[in-house]
Amino acid sequence: MTEMKDLKKNGKLKDGMVVLLRPMVKDDRKALGEFFNRLTPSVLQYVRHDVTDPKVLNKWFDQLNYDRVFPLLAFKDNTVVANASLHRVVYGWRKHLATIRIVVDPKFHGKGLGTLMINELVDLAQEFGIEKLMVEFPLRAQTALAMFKKAGFSPRAVIEGLMKDRHGENLDIVIMVMDVAAFAGRSV
Amino acid sequence: MRVAVLSDIHSNIEAFEAVIHDIEDRSDQILNLGDLVGYNASPNECVNLARNIGMHSILGNHDLAVCNLAFADNFNIFARSAILWTRKNLIHENIQFLNDLEKNHRLSYAIACHGSPDDPNSYISLPFQARTTLKKMKKGVWGKLNVCLFGHTHKRKVWRMDVRGKVSPIEIPLDGMIRLNEDELYLLNPGSVGQPRNGDPRSSYFIFDTETNTVSFKLVKYDVASTIKKISEANLPEYLAKRLLDGT
Numbered sequence: 001m002t003e004m005k006d007l008k009k010n011g012k013l014k015d016g017m018v019v020l021l022r023p024m025v026k027d028d029r030k031a032l033g034e035f036f037n038r039l040t041p042s043v044l045q046y047v048r049h050d051v052t053d054p055k056v057l058n059k060w061f062d063q064l065n066y067d068r069v070f071p072l073l074a075f076k077d078n079t080v081v082a083n084a085s086l087h088r089v090v091y092g093w094r095k096h097l098a099t100i101r102i103v104v105d106p107k108f109h110g111k112g113l114g115t116l117m118i119n120e121l122v123d124l125a126q127e128f129g130i131e132k133l134m135v136e137f138p139l140r141a142q143t144a145l146a147m148f149k150k151a152g153f154s155p156r157a158v159i160e161g162l163m164k165d166r167h168g169e170n171l172d173i174v175i176m177v178m179d180v181a182a183f184a185g186r187s188v
Numbered sequence: 189m190r191v192a193v194l195s196d197i198h199s200n201i202e203a204f205e206a207v208i209h210d211i212e213d214r215s216d217q218i219l220n221l222g223d224l225v226g227y228n229a230s231p232n233e234c235v236n237l238a239r240n241i242g243m244h245s246i247l248g249n250h251d252l253a254v255c256n257l258a259f260a261d262n263f264n265i266f267a268r269s270a271i272l273w274t275r276k277n278l279i280h281e282n283i284q285f286l287n288d289l290e291k292n293h294r295l296s297y298a299i300a301c302h303g304s305p306d307d308p309n310s311y312i313s314l315p316f317q318a319r320t321t322l323k324k325m326k327k328g329v330w331g332k333l334n335v336c337l338f339g340h341t342h343k344r345k346v347w348r349m350d351v352r353g354k355v356s357p358i359e360i361p362l363d364g365m366i367r368l369n370e371d372e373l374y375l376l377n378p379g380s381v382g383q384p385r386n387g388d389p390r391s392s393y394f395i396f397d398t399e400t401n402t403v404s405f406k407l408v409k410y411d412v413a414s415t416i417k418k419i420s421e422a423n424l425p426e427y428l429a430k431r432l433l434d435g436t
Contacts, residue, residue: 001420001423001424001425001426001429002269002423002424002425002426006269007265007266007269007425008265009261009265009268021265022265023265066427119262120264120265123262123263123264124264124265124266126264127264127266127267128436129385129436179314181311181313181314181317181341182313182314182316182317184311
């Protein structure tokens with residue numbers, strides 16, 4: 001069978017730069033660790049887990065299960081520059097729904113890499129039979145809001161003061177949702 | 189006339205043969221709504237069978253991507269991987285056969301397309317998408333007709349626009365038979381022969397009887413294990429094999 005690491009494709013960014021997209025595999029442990037270690041605390045504060053803790057990453061790689069979490073990496077010259085993932089519940093009332101999480105190297109912000117990764121996850125969601133995608137993040141992250149809107153998500157709820165930032169200040173959270181069938185394969 | 193309408197065969201020769209056997213002499217014509225190839229491991233066998241039985245086929249997005257790889261640039265990584273494999277394995281004359289397929293086919297009673305009459309890549313899955321196509325049919329964009337046959341979603345579906353212009357899906361009854369009203373407009377999707385996604389692993393198609401104005405949906409069992417074995421031997425992604433077991 002074709003290995004996950006062989007399921008790769010190139011993507012072109014706004015400035016013409018080409019990046020490689022492929023699913024994360026066990027051999028990527030070191031490269032992903034280096035990616036997270038390069039990120040500043042201001043970026044890492046919104047990541048759900050303490051990804052600078054080696055034990056956290058070890059657990060991710062030990063429990064790699066593509067039916068539950070489909071992780072996608074973007075590489076530039078063998079260096080991870082973005083990590084996005086599709087989180088699924090394979091049974092029950094949320095079976096049709098998946099959530100997206102994404103972290104992009106700040107050096108690649110504004111180049112269309114986030115949109116490229118989200119579009120790939122939307123197309124994969126369509127392939128997996130997922131009907132709706134959901135994402136949540138701080139309302140003040142206006143760049144993320146614009147990026148997800150561009151990908152077809154729309155804001156459905158704002159929960160005021162739900163989270164706290166690293167300085168202890170309350171954060172409003174926006175929840176955005178998309179109908180996969182409305183946007184998947186737009187350019188396919 | 190009785191037309192057997194098939195779609196999304198996707199290189200699954202076991203499913204294709206089972207459906208052709210099931211049709212027997214129950215149709216005067218067999219129409220394929222596109223995507224003869226892609227995903228599974230028997231592209232030459234499927235194209236050869238389509239040619240041998242004189243089935244009328246229209247162009248699907250996977251057929252197009254095999255002919256011109258640029259159209260696979262935005263395919264997801266699983267679909268793209270199967271396109272690359274198919275291009276390597278499909279013989280030249282079968283690629284030429286796919287290349288010669290037309291995007292839409294206008295019949296006296298209907299228009300046949302892959303995704304939508306506007307674009308083989310676009311989906312008709314949601315009410316607003318169905319409404320867009322039905323409104324164009326009502327305006328006569330593709331001539332006077334009240335039926336559009338489409339595929340691409342791999343899901344059996346019937347959409348109706350009633351005389352008031354209200355668009356709604358029609359539930360397919362257990363016996364699979366739906367009678368069409370001449371005053372209404374319909375979008376009819378037979379589901380998929382080679383990679384069903386209705387949660388039922390059986391191949392799906394329907395017979396459209398233009399005289400009685402009825403559509404009869406059929407579900408056909410096939411040898412899934414053989415198809416999976418071929419996918420494995422071809423080194424295609426494991427996910428493409430697994431999904432056939434539960435029709436997702």
